[in-house]
Amino acid sequence: MTSKMDRRKQYTRMVLKESLLKLLQEKSISNLTIKEICETADINRSTYYAHYSNQYELLESIEEEFIEDLVATLGRYNFSKEEEALQMTEKLFEFLADKNGICKILLSENTDMYFLKKGMGITHEFIFKNWVTDSRIDQETYEYINMFMVSGSIHVIKNWLENGMDKTPGEMAGILHHFINRGLSGVR
Template sequence: MSNKLDRRKKYTRMVLKESLMKRLQEKPISSITIKEICELADINRSTFYSHYSDLYDLLYQMEDEILEDISQTMVSCSYTEDEEAIQMTTRLLEYLAENREICQTLFSEHGDPTFQKKVMMFAREYVLKTPPIDNNSTDRETSEYLSLYIANGSIYVIQHWLNNGLKQSPEEMAELIIKLGMKGLSSFQ
């Protein structure tokens, strides 16, 4: 009986998440109602409220799951050499490609800007673990500005990649992101 209940609970949460993602592709969360989500999921409102307090609770739980997955993807990587940075970035991009629809939706104009900032700050922490771009930029403040610049730029490059059909492989994109992050535009001249 307990196993059946767990399956039902998982199914209900899955269809609610899918329904929210479908609506977020069309409009921002502030314009979405619980009634819409329940109708799309074919679930009644009381069932929704037995799982989530509101739409933001559902959205934040989805975002937390993605951040946890990303964290698990990145935690096993080392950040001391360019090759390892490319491998880590490739693994992250593979994760994003595998979860393209949800990631593309959450990074879209209708996605939660708070989530985008969380991802940026998360990426920034990993950028700070990489060696400085040159030996002269070792002061902490400069490193922080540099990491913010690289993390924000990388997120927008990834957004563009997701929105344009993943034309390049994760490996190609990882090399591009690392090349831009470590050597900037001068590496293309």
């Protein structure tokens, strides 16, 4: 009986997540109602409230699940040296290409800033953690430079997804890696 309840619970949560993602393609999270989510999922409100207290909690669970999957995927690789950052960046782009539908929704203006901030943290952890700057740059300046690169990288990813992934993950990794290491002076 317990496994039957677990499957039912998993199914309900899956349907709620799919319904919210569908609605987020058209409306912002702040303009969505529980009623709309329930109608799309074809469940009643009491069932919804048995799982989530509001639409933001449901969105957060989707974001957390995506982030856990991303971290688990990138964590399988042991790219710890700066030279290997290109390979890690390509793995990141491959993951995003595979999950492009949900990724576009989570990076859209229809969600909240949590996912973007968390994505920036992950990008820093896996891509920029071993990036070495000139030793003459103080820690505070380094943090500003790092934030600039990470936020720029997130927006490059967002643009790539919105443009239908017009370049391969390898090409995108190369572009990002080249820009990070050589800046605008290296662009021809």
